[in-house]
Amino acid sequence: MALDPERTIAKIIGEQLGHDPDKIDSSTTLDSLGVNSLELIEIIMTIEEEYDIAIDIDTVSAAENIKTVGDLLELGKSMGIGSAKA
Amino acid sequence: MSAAKVAITGMGCTSALGNDVDETWSAMKNGVCGIRPFEQIETYDLKIGIGGEIPKPVTAGVPDRYMSAFDRFTLLAMESARQAIEQSGLDFSDTDLANRSGCIIGAGNCGWEIVESGYRRCFIDGAKRIHVMAVPRSMSSAPASQISMWHGIKGPVYGVTSACASANHAIVAGYHAVKNGEADVAVVGGTDAPLIWGVLKAWESLRVLAPEACRPFSANRKGLALADGAGVVVLENAEHAKARGAKILCEMIGTGITADAGDLVNPTVDGPSRAMQQCLRSARLSPQDVDYVNAHGTGTKANDATETKVLRQVFGSHADEMAISSTKSMHGHALGGSGGVELVACIKAIHEGIIPPTVNYDEPDPECDLDVTPNVAKKRNVDVAVSNSFAFGGTNAVVAVRKAS
Known part of the structure; x- marks a missing residue:
């Protein structure tokens, strides 16, 4: 069975940055994971690939507006992840 | 022995505004934007649709027979060097001059055309080999080497790389070679030809490209626009230039190079400020002496706000008195290649007393509250101009030029 979106995003971040995905949830801040602006874009692009969606956000806006894993999840949901179509 | 004075006796460029200095400067002072929808390159699946293509094909006088040895970034540098050397009147068939002359050319990338076409042939077309010229065409030092071979320059010849500051680092290296007496002449500048699928695709991933227009210092700026381009000048020991009766376009009077040792892509105030201060010190200039700064001014949120802080820190109240623009x-x-084209802009600003504008400027940004010459060129006497280059990786290089005395 497919993971729910929160667990999928936790897994993507964990694999990319060498963190234990089980210790990552919506309340986890990106600062606490040491995510820089380029790593954040790479995470967003991996989410795009995973769900075959396009998230239209530039590097500056992403760094300014996405502070937690929950923010990433909401951004993904606004593009349809977790719904029937994605 | 005191250090030599360094004159500039020739300049050349190929840019999105024109295939030579006259075309480029004419467009620049008229506020023409050379960034347009792509017409020449194969874009495949690229999302980005704009960039600065060179208006006309560049052959640099290379016969078709030899063209397979040249990638585009080398041709742009070759053409710019051809213009600069022709203007200088130097003839390197003189063995002593050839041995006392160098060529140092910066490139942030390399010869990507031959790399990409080779991979496409192998991975897509199933070819078993790539072109024999792949290695000598793609090497970052190819522009310096080819210029040296075509013109017979036999002193210090090498490539320099520091991403977006490569041209200015090459110019600084040549300046010191002439100043320290290692060479009488140094053909210096920079080049790059990033308008090719693989490079553009990589920049797309960084998500810092302007979607529809590059608007440096404007509140609604959304990023930079990539372009092909090269700029080359001839630096010459001023006494050498005078002795042969050469026309001196201007003097190069100071340089500053520093590193941020900070972030891969986000600039600091400290590193660029120290580079500018070092440049002023080495040129024996006080901040009030500077009339024009050709800013790094990429059009990204981070660069333009940070560069404004740098200019305020270095120039104090004079920051509001001098002219600034992002060409x-x-x-x-x-x-x-940018630093080469921008040095040409500085020299022409000195010659004509015209500050080229920052076009596509829409809205003031409180974080960029300097006179950036919005949209329209203005008249102003320029005795001293400074050109900034601040690169990814935190490498900074600044050069200063002065009206010929």
Whole structure:
């Protein structure tokens, strides 16, 4: 069975940055994971690939507006992840 | 023995604004934007649709027979060097002159055309080999080497790389070679030809490219626009130039190079400020002496706000008195070539007393509250101009030029 979106995003971040995905949830801040602006874009692009969606956000806006894993999840949901179509 | 004075006796460029200095400067002072929808390159699946293409094909006088040895970034540098050397009147068939002359050319990338076409042939077309010229065409030092071979320059010849500051680092290296007496002449500058699928695709991933226009220092700026381009000048020991009766376009009087040792892509105030201060010190200038700064001015949120802080820190109240502009708004960001084109802009600003504008400027940004010469060129006497290059990786290089005395 497919993971729910929160667990999928936790897994993507964990694999990319060498963190234990089980210790990552919506309340986890990106600062606490040491995510820089380029790593954040790479995470967003991996989410795009995973769900075959396009998230239209530039590097500056992403760094300014996405502070937690929950923010990433909401951004993904606004593009349809977790719904029937994605 | 005191250090030599360094004159500039020739200049050349190829940019999105024109295939030579006259075309480029004419467009620049008229506020023409050379960043347009792509017409020449194969874009495949690229999302980005704009950039600064060179208006006309560049052959640099290379016969078709030899063209397979040249990638585009080398041809742009070759053409710019041809213009600069012709203007200088130097003839390197004189063995002593050839041995006392160098060529140092910056490139942030390399010869990507031959790399990409080779991979496409192998991975897509199933070819078993790539072109025999792949290695000598793609090497970052190819522009310096080819210029040296075509013109017979036999002193210090090498490539320099520091991403978007490559041209200025090459110019600094040549300046010191002439100043320290290692060479009488140094043909220096930078080049890059990033308008090719693989490079553009990589920049797309960084998500810092302007979607529809490059608007440096404007509140609604959304990023930079990539461009092909090169700029080359001839630096010459001033006494050498005078002795042969050469026309001196201007003097190069100071340089500053520093590193941020900070972030891969986000600039600091400290590193660029120290580079500018070092440049002023080495040129024996006080801040009040500077009339024009050709800003790095990429059009990204981070660069333009940080560069404003740098200019305020270095120049204090004089920051509001001097003219500033980003000519990248017109010729785009040619990466390792930008500093070369921008030095040409500084020299022409000195000659004509005209500050080229920052075009596509829409809205003031409180974080960029300097006189950036919005949209329209203005008249102003320029005795001293400074050109900034601040690169990814935190490498900074600044050069200063002065009206010929």
